[in-house]
Amino acid sequence: MKKTFLAKRNALLSSRSASWGALALTTALGVLFLRLLAPNLFWQAFAPVFRVSDALATESHSFSDRFGNAAALASLNEKLVERNASLANENAALVQKVANLSELLGASGVQSGSSGILAGVIARPPESPYDVLVVGAGENEGVALGMEAFGAADVPLGVVSSVLADVSRVTLFSAPGMTTNASVGRANVPLTLTGAGAGAMNASVARTAGVAVGDTVFVPGPGMLPIGSVVRIDSDPLSPGVTLRIKPAFNLFSTAWVELRATGAVSTVFATSTP
Amino acid sequence: MIRSFGTLFALLSAIFFPWPFTACFALGMALYEPLVPLTVGLFSDTLYYTSHGAQMPFFTLAGAFVTAAAFFVRNRLKTGIIEG
Structure with a gap:
């Protein structure tokens, strides 16, 4: 005679909830105990993980910053254009100054000479x-x-x-x-x-x-x-x-x-x- | 499949991703695995909690709260007449 198995319906102890979640919780508890009982071993074990995490965070931040704020980027671009124009003017002034000094020095570039x-x-x-x-x-x-x-x-x-x-x-x-x-x-x-x-x-x-x-x-x-x-x-x-x-x-x-x-x-x- | 990879990814996200993303993901995973928020919270506090940085392990408490809520909802659904 076929027996009918009636599983007890308990959400906390059902086989489905006790699978991956319980395994992960057990792992997390194990890591916690490792930190509490052997902190040096814990930090040594997780140091490479933290380094990789930091590197990934830095890369992700730099990547997201490129698209972060279009207005800020436009403002920065405008400032850079203005600065570029300012530097170009300054450069032209310096070129003019060099030309004047060269003309004044007779292209000799000496402080004191026969010319003056x-x-x-x-x-x-x-x-x-x-x-x-x-x-x-x-x-x-x-x-x-x-x-x-x-x-x-x-x-x-x-x-x-x-x-x-x-x-x-x-x-x-x-x-x-x-x-x-x-x-x-x-x-x-x-x-x-x-x-x-x-x-x-x-x-x-x-x-x-x-x-x-x-x-x-x-x-x-x-x-x-x-x-x-x-x-x-x-x-x-x-x-x-x-x-x-x-x-x-x-x-x-x-x-x-x-x-x-x-x-x-x-x-x-x-x-x-x-x- | 979703439970296994989702649980593993939730734990890894606590290491490699910002905490808001991890929290949202764990919240979503609570629909499939109610213990995942508690696990992720416990794991995050294990990694990052310092006594002088916070007065209490916030992630663990939040995860426990979400896990309790998830179990409560699942329990109500399983014992109801609209179990899917």
């Missing part, structure tokens, strides 16, 4: 007195009183008015009261430049000289050296002459390097006493 003495500008207005540059070369470098200072493209800037051991003072042609012989225009009309301060110069010429706005003003040197250009002509009907307002060839107060040379060609009169 290269000196960095230590102080410029308003750090130094107006229309005065303090440069980092002095007697030790061979600077002498009366040497002429040239900027980029051989533009005359001023004259060394004071020399110390390691520094010198260059009084610019635009210093108030400083007079310099020069010429203007294609006809090389001679005139006397008078410093007007703040980088500007004035000169008086006859009304009939035919000087026009934009004419270049030269000072004697090795050839004719452009020092600036006429930007305005003030005319007084009661006077037979006109006053020329002359702007330097470039911003005298932004130059970083000057070259000092003893030309002996510029006749300059200092209105103020030199120390």
